[in-house]
Amino acid sequence: MYKIVFMRHGESTWNLDNRFTGWTDVDLTEKGVREARSAGTVLKEAGFSFDLAYTSVLKRAIRTLWLTLDEMDMMWLPIKNDWRLNERHYGALQGLDKAETAAKYGDAQVLVWRRSYDTPPPPLAADDPRNSFNDPRYANVAKESIPLTECLKDTVARVMPAWDEEIAPAIRAGKQILISAHGNSLRALIKMLDGISDEDIVGLNIPNGQPLVYELDAELKPIRHYYLGDQEAIAAAVAAVANQGKAR
Numbered sequence: 671m672y673k674i675v676f677m678r679h680g681e682s683t684w685n686l687d688n689r690f691t692g693w694t695d696v697d698l699t700e701k702g703v704r705e706a707r708s709a710g711t712v713l714k715e716a717g718f719s720f721d722l723a724y725t726s727v728l729k730r731a732i733r734t735l736w737l738t739l740d741e742m743d744m745m746w747l748p749i750k751n752d753w754r755l756n757e758r759h760y761g762a763l764q765g766l767d768k769a770e771t772a773a774k775y776g777d778a779q780v781l782v783w784r785r786s787y788d789t790p791p792p793p794l795a796a797d798d799p800r801n802s803f804n805d806p807r808y809a810n811v812a813k814e815s816i817p818l819t820e821c822l823k824d825t826v827a828r829v830m831p832a833w834d835e836e837i838a839p840a841i842r843a844g845k846q847i848l849i850s851a852h853g854n855s856l857r858a859l860i861k862m863l864d865g866i867s868d869e870d871i872v873g874l875n876i877p878n879g880q881p882l883v884y885e886l887d888a889e890l891k892p893i894r895h896y897y898l899g900d901q902e903a904i905a906a907a908v909a910a911v912a913n914q915g916k917a918r
């Protein structure tokens with residue numbers, strides 16, 4: 671049996687402000703820093719150790735990983751930064767307040783933009799200064815692969831090659847792996863691993879900074895999964911994420 675640990679970053683400044691974030695590179699709040707450190711404590715106390723970590727090229731996931739590893743006294747761990755683990759690109763919604771957007775367009779439309787499998791939010795204009803075409807961190811990415819918006823299906827299409835080409839072979843080689851990523855890039859991975867339907871994926875929400883353990887069989891099919899830590903607090907955090915897109 672193999673084990674892998676997934677973790678969404680701790681609370682970010684735009685999680686706190688309730689803004690659509692996507693590829694915007696915002697940092698952690700003080701609460702997010704505490705969540706990341708506490709994830710390290712929880713992992714250490716549960717006896718976890720790692721050989722390798724993967725994260726995105728966005729600082730909220732990177733810093734979460736650093737703080738978690740610091741708490742585990744494992745800052746020496748090799749880290750692979752992969753843009754394919756980035757948050758789903760939120761297009762022209764990036765920067766907007768989620769509740770205000772729901773008040774303007776309706777809760778149902780915002781739920782479609784946030785959680786539907788194949789309806790992307792409106793795209794950023796190609797000449798919008800917020801596009802990532804000239805950002806040096808994507809210098810090695812083909813321009814046609816750099817999105818202006820993404821639905822979850824688009825995110826699956828970039829996350830799965832990272833899983834198939836990089837992460838799955840490392841698991842099979844016996845490496846203990848920690849992945850620090852984002853709500854929707856993790857939803858994309860989990861959808862594929864667990865075979866969740868396009869309809870049911872709408873109901874899956876991932877809380878900030880909580881280690882999620884997946885046990886996998888020899889074919890890397892999930893046997894079971896569970897969050898480490900306080901289960902009541904985690905259930906409340908999952909419900910809070912679901913409610914972020916509702917008008918107040």
Ligand SMILES: O=C(O)[C@@H](CO)OP(=O)(O)O
Pocket residue numbers: 685689690691692693757758760768784853854911914915
């Ligand atoms: O804004 C975002 O990029 C994501 C994650 O914070 O939000 P949501 O949960 O609304 O998809």
